[in-house]
C-alpha cells in the first residue's frame with residue numbers, strides 16, 4: 001500500500017506541473033455523479049479527491065449532475081446527493097446539470113456533422129455491435145457512413161423533432177472503424193429516447209451519450225483536471241477527440257485513478273438499488289448500506305469517512321481494502337467525542353437483598369475518562385438492577401470471572417455484589433438473581449480490602465429507560481462469488497438483530513444522531529428514523545475492539 005495522499009499522489013503532481021508551467025493559473029475540478037441512485041463510500045473517495053485537491057491549490061470544484069439518461073434519473077437522487085456532499089463537509093462552487101448544456105451539445109453535434117465527422121446511422125443496436133468487430137478483428141463500416149452532410153443535418157433535425165422511434169436512428173462520430181481502440185470505432189454520440197427528463201421534461205427526445213457529453217460538460221465549465229476511475233482509461237482518446245473536434249475553447253485533461261473497493265461490500269448503485277427495490281434492506285439509508293446516508297444513519301461521522309478515504313491513498317490501480325479499516329476510523333473519531341454510559345441489551349434482573357428497600361443513591365461517574373473535560377454524570381443505584389444475561393452462568397467454565405453462585409464481581413461505578421441464589425421460571429430459565437452487596441466496596445472510595453476479577457455493567461431497574469438496540473453484521477457474506485451466482489445470494493440473512501433493553505436515565509433527552517459508547521458493547525447512534533417520543537432506538541456503529549491494525553492492511 002502506498003503512503004496515501006502525501007508522498008505518491010500523482011494527480012497532485014500533475015497539477016503542480018500545470019501550475020508551474022503556466023498551462024493553467026487555477027485548478028478547477030468537478031464531482032459528476034449521475035442522479036440514478038444514492039452516493040456510496042466509493043463516491044466519497046472521488047468527492048474528497050476532487051474537493052481537497054482543488055482546495056489545496058485555492059481552486060474550485062463544481063458539483064455537476066451528469067443527467068443524460070432520463071429513464072434512470074430522478075429528482076429524489078439529486079436532493080440526496082446534494083445533502084450527502086454537504087454532510088461530508090464540502091461546498092461546491094458551481095452547481096450544474098449536464099442537461100443545462102443540451103442545446104450547446106446539440107450545436108456541437110451539428111458542427112461535427114458539418115465537418116463530416118458525424119453521421120446518422122440506421123443500424124440497430126445489435127447490428128452496430130456486430131459491425132464493431134473485436135480486439136483482434138477490425139470493424140466493418142456502416143452502410144450509412146457516407147451519407148451527405150445535408151442528409152445528415154436533415155435527419156438529425158428530424159431526430160430532434162421526434163419523427164423517429166427509440167432506437168430507429170442514432171448519431172455516430174465518424175472516426176476509424178479499424179482503430180485498435182474499440183471506443184474509436186464510430187461510437188454512438190446521440191440516441192433517441194422518448195422519455196420525460198427530471199429537468200428538461202419533454203423538451204428533448206434525443207440524448208447525448210456519456211462519452212460525447214462528459215468532455216463537453218468539462219470544457220464548458222473550464223474544468224482543468226477531469227478525474228475519473230480507471231475503467232475510462234480506454235475512453236480517453238475519444239474524450240480528447242470530442243474536445244478537439246467540437247472545437248471547445250477549454251481543453252480539460254482526463255486523469256484516471258484506482259477505484260475504491262471494500263471487502264464484503266457492494267459498491268455499485270445498480271446493485272444497491274436492487275437491494276432497496278427488492279426490500280432486502282429498509283431503504284437507501286438502511287444502516288447496513290455502504291451509502292453515505294446509510295453510514296450516516298449507522299452513526300459514522302464525516303471525519304471518519306474522510307480520514308478513511310485519505311488513508312486508502314490515490315493510485316493508478318483499483319484496490320480492495322478491509323472493511324475493518326473503515327470501522328477503525330470511526331472508533332478513532334468517537335473515542336474522545338462520544339459520552340460513555342451503560343446500557344443493558346439483554347436484561348437479567350438482580351435483587352440486592354441487603355440493600356434498603358426505599359433507598360436510592362446517586363453515583364457520580366466521568367462521562368469520558370479519556371476526555372475529562374466532558375465532566376461527570378449521575379447514575380441512580382437501588383435495590384433492583386438489570387445486568388446482562390451473559391454476565392451470569394449457572395455452570396461456569398474455568399476462568400469465567402463474572403457472576404455465578406458464590407462469586408463476587410464489581411458493578412461498574414458502584415459496589416461489589418455476590419450472587420447467592422438463582423430464581424427460575426417453570427421452564428427452568430433463569431429469571432432473577434439474588435445478590436448481596438458490600439457497602440465498604442463503593443467505587444471511588446479507595447477500597448483495597450480485596451480484589452475481584454470481573455467488572456460488569458448494569459442499570460437501575462426502577463429508573464432505567466427502555467431502549468431498542470439494533471446490532472448489525474455484514475450485509476454481504478464473504479463467499480467467493482461462484483460462477484453464475486448472483487450477489488443477492490450472498491446477502492446475509494442474519495445481518496440485523498433487534499434487542500429490547502435499558503439505558504441509564506440520564507439519557508432521556510437524547511436526540512437523533514447522538515452518539516454514545518456503551519460500556520463493553522461499542523459505539524451506538526440514536527436512529528433518526530425509528531426513534532420516537534416514547535422509544536429510543538440505537539444502531540450499533542461498531543463494537544469496541546477489533547483485531548485490525550492499521551499497518552496490516
Ligand code: ATP
Nearest residue numbers: 032033034042043045046228229259260267268269
Ligand atoms: P456506480 O458504478 O456505483 O453506479 P458510477 O461510477 O457509475 O458508480 P457516477 O455517478 O457516474 O457513478 O460516479 C460519480 C463519480 O464517482 C465518478 O467520477 C466515478 O468515477 C466516481 N466513483 C464511483 N465509484 C467509485 C469508487 N468505488 N471509487 C472511487 N470513485 C468512484
Ligand code: MG
Nearest residue numbers: 034036269270
Ligand atoms: Mg454509472
